[in-house]
């Protein structure tokens with residue numbers, strides 16, 4: 321199963337009720353919704369973590385109990401992603417942003433080569449700017465002249481065959497653009513920021529040298545960042561890096577180099593268990609996610625221009641649906657009415673404005689269904705006002 325694969329449409333009503341049934345439907349771009357069964361277990365663990373005898377907030381990171389938590393979490397990633405041999409699973413701090421720096425520090429500094437970066441949106445642009453502080457960067461494609469409304473075709477990407485690596489962002493969280501294919505040739509060392517879509521669908525990890533994702537979208541709370549890195553990339557890391565910025569410190573210590581984010585890792589364990597046991601793995605998760613996105617895009621497309629999606633159709637994200645209203649003056653009213661109706665987190669990113677519905681793993685099909693009904697109802701109530709003619 322690979323990311324290139326698309327799924328047939330499903331009826332949302334036939335999908336299992338998995339995830340959050342809190343009073344409010346959370347469509348936040350991140351930190352995002354977490355599954356309700358996980359939140360229930362977290363509440364118990366704050367009182368007393370099962371097997372630890374104390375609150376999860378007071379467990380020693382040097383305890384045998386916590387080492388087992390790290391091992392099981394790692395094992396869950398390995399199983400969910402069918403991780404091939406030769407990859408390390410690391411749990412770091414510093415968010416996605418620290419990876420923007422650690423990657424060029426470890427894999428570009430002192431190599432005498434340049435790196436290829438794609439600038440496809442707000443976050444990849446940030447990554448590029450940080451890499452420039454460490455070494456030579458070629459921008460192999462950039463989309464800001466088109467308002468980051470689409471992704472490049474393969475022909476448009478100018479790759480340097482001698483580049484140390486290619487860096488790109490699989491899902492641009494702000495603009496709602498997602499690659500539904502793997503980029504580059506088999507010679508390309510691919511490095512990918514999957515902060516907003518890791519564990520949302522199956523991927524072929526072996527086609528990447530390094531994958532990273534902070535937790536606060538699909539994996540858990542903020543505070544921990546997952547790095548999957550192929551062993552051979554560790555060979556040429558320059559000497560003298562601060563230990564906290566050198567991947568090898570975390571490989572050698574099994575992610576317990578210093579005090580790790582114990583709580584965030586524990587929640588990630590519960591989320592990955594939920595994915596394995598309640599959802600049934602990433603194929604099942606992908607079907608649910610595809611159905612959710614498809615349902616919402618259908619509402620936008622069927623609105624006679626009342627709602628306008630930001631991304632080109634082929635590059636639409638299953639995770640983040642960025643859109644506007646043809647009548648911009650209605651956006652504030654929509655947000656206010658949505659808030660009253662129990663929907664939260666729908667404001668667009670500050671850099672883009674408009675609206676954004678994030679449909680991460682824990683956002684239930686039922687929540688998406690409710691949002692779609694709300695949007696359709698809002699349109700019917702306001703289309704005259706917006707000058708819509710049908």
Ligand code: PMP
Nearest residue numbers: 415416417443493513515516534
């Ligand atoms: N990459 C992507 C794709 C993101 O969406 C974000 C933040 N939402 C980041 C990187 C930065 O992550 P952090 O805030 O954890 O540094």
